[in-house]
Amino acid sequence: MKKIFLFIILLLFLVPNCFCLSGKNKEDLSTLIKKEMNQKNIVGLSIAVIDDHDVIWSEGFGFADRDKQKVATPETVYCLGSMSKLFTDFAILQLYDRGIIDIDKPLQTYLPDFSIKTLNKNQKDITLRDLICHCSGLPRDFLKDGHGKSHVDFSAEMDNNFLKELSETYRFSSSDPIYAYSNIGVTLLGLLISKKAGEHFVSYMDKYVFFDLKMNSSSFRLTTRLNNFVSKGYTRGVEDRWFAGNYYPASALNSSVLDVSNFIKMIFAEGVFEGKRVLSKDLVKEMYTVQNSENLFDFGFKMGLGWKLGQFDANHKLNYSGPIAFHYGFVTPFNGLVVILPECKIGVVVLLNSFPSGGLSSQIIFEVLSLILKQKNLENSNVQTDDLQNYDCDGSKVEGLYNLSAGVAEIKKQNGKLIFESSQKSFYFSRNSETGFYELCNLDGSKASKYSDLGFRFENKAEHDFIIANENGRNFVWGLRIDTPNYSNEWKERAGVYQIINLDGGDANLGDIAIKFDENRNLMFFAYSYPVALTPQKDFLLSPINNDLAFLNLLPLGKESGEALEVIKEKGREVLLYLGYKLKRTV
Structure with missing residues (x-):
């Protein structure tokens, strides 16, 4: 009996301390x-x-x-x-x-x-x-x-x-x-x-x-x-x-x-x-x-x-x-x-x-x-977050047009505030003195609920100006400053509604497809919805390379990352190629 007892004690030391939920x-x-x-x-x-x-x-x-x-x-x-x-x-x-x-x-x-x-x-x-x-x-x-x-x-x-x-x-x-x-x-x-x-x-x-x-x-x-x-x-x-x-x-x-x-x-x-x-x-x-x-x-x-x-x-x-x-x-x-x-x-x-x-x-x-x-007493409040010490927080250097993951926005100084102006709504950046991050606020001073979990900083790397978003300690590229693209007449004339012509019996992974020309801002967008994920129509900035080739987002800014929209001729008419789909204009 004594040997059995000692064996059990030995097993308790050798077997890992496995936690059990009560x-x-x-x-x-x-x-x-x-x-x-x-x-x-x-x-x-x-x-x-x-x-x-x-x-x-x-x-x-x-x-x-x-x-x-x-x-x-x-x-x-x-x-x-x-x-x-x-x-x-x-x-x-x-x-x-x-x-x-x-x-x-x-x-x-x-x-x-x-x-x-x-x-x-x-x-x-x-x-x-x-x-x-x-x-x-x-x-x-x-x-x-x-x-x-x-x-x-x-x-x-x-x-x-x-x-x-x-x-x-x-x-x-x-x-x-x-x-x-x-x-x-x-x-x-x-x-x-x-x-x-x-x-x-x-x-x-x-x-x-x-x-x-x-x-x-x-x-x-x-x-x-x-x-x-x-x-x-x-x-x-x-x-x-x-x-x-x-x-x-x-x-x-x-x-x-x-x-x-x-x-x-x-x-x-x-x-x-x-x-x-x-x-x-x-x-x-x-x-x-x-x-x-x-x-x-x-x-x-x-x-x-x-x-x-x-x-x-x-x-x-x-x-x-x-x-x-x-x-x-x-x-x-x-x-x-x-x-x-x-x-x-x-x-x-x-x-x-x-x-x-x-x-x-x-x-x-x-x-x-x-x-x-x-x-298990394994909690540690000293959780490491990404090192942001070298990020440039000087808002005076960040004015300009920014390509976002969907659409564009302009940052400009106005009445002493750093205004963030998108096509839907305007906000302003307010710097949080404790964190060093900028926060997006509504023009009435209240915090913008849509962006309440994000803090923002500005960074220049390899001659690119970025807006970096920080979400609970994680960084990601939120915006990239760009020059206003130059759109040829050929691209402007392609504005309209498009449909997929090569489904070949498959289901459409895109819907509400269009090329848009915003005359007020002189910008063009490729827009579509994504029915697989119930995503409504979003606008993605078109950056032309030449008259027959343009890209969506020149750097990774979300789902659409440097994806090409190419123009080809098929049976004497223009057709757009986008990730395997052939698109023709209907309106």
Whole structure:
């Protein structure tokens, strides 16, 4: 008996101190989740919380199928959207680990058929690391066949068509690497995997990634077996579903919170899953190590190998000074978030079947992590934020026209105030003496609610003048000062309404397409809505290169980053090319 007692004592010292959420903790969190789901019209949600090698809480809320009253559970399968990229990136890192590829070699080493236009002949080759870190200069999306209402059976022919059509678009032409999120980039990694494996990407991932991690409810293809677990989707409470098309390696993975938990447990075990090494310890660490610290225009935004790094919630700052890695996922109407704290081995994944979600996944994960960090005594109020000490706060030097992520605005001095004037409304910048940031205020002096979470500074780098927004410690480019573009008569005459003429049976990923000419400001815009995300029509400044080529946003300023609008002649008439779509004017 004494030996048994001593053995138990020894085990208590050897077994990691795994945290357990109490019944009261789970009850309080469940109450919060149910309340927020009701307020935000969320039909179904699943959550899993991981501490080291254990799932310490997993639960489903609401319905996976409301009509059939089928409840959501931890086993419910959702489309992961952009979280799919983590697994495509992981497969690439495995091939790198085995010496089959080198992520620092040009993409064309492995995909010789890849080509894309560029105006900068001195631009460096795109490497696999660039694609993983979204620093390739590729557009975000290739919209033709990008999403659709019908499920696509992915094929080699589809992959070949994608490469051929991609060769007709442009890479934006900055000489310096810049973070610019790209579904195209990760899709190319998927095609590379197919080529090196000698089999289709989908089957390769099933056999060599999901099988090894015992992710038995995960696949990029909706199989008959998976369909028994797949949740319905709901947009504003109405059943709805969009499917990923040509960039499926970037956004089409179907999985559950329990399967994703296995991936997280592998990371916490430094590349080992259930006794089998699936990735080297060094590469696991590099996944959440900053890769873009030398990118001139990233302004403190941090990217690892596949994972974004830093604070994940725009409205709350987690009191934790260690590394935080996260990735959001969205493909209408599914969305979610996975967050890991790799040093203390805590992770949370939340998946939802409803859109819009009002930021519910980040809100839940923030509450869960805050609770665990507090109870583990791991909270630290000295949270590092991006270094802004060298930013120029002298407003007298920043007057001019600024290209924003959507539209333009003018900054000018007027009656002692620094006025920010957009086409919709005017504000003024007021400097906060405590933070050093500028804040946007309404002309009556009240704080502008639309921008209440943002602080602004001005920065000059490489002869570019930027407005840098800071949101809860994270920086991003919000505006770029520009000269007023010079529009030829040819461009002015193209103002009008346009329609897509090459849908080829697919669903339109753009709507309300138009070229606008603002005579008062002598500016032209390319405008469209984005029905996949319920985004209303937005205006994007056109910057002409010549009479037949213009770009949207010359540097990454949100979704549209250096994307080309090209004029071609087809059967004697002008047609516009935009990310795979051919557009003709109707009015």
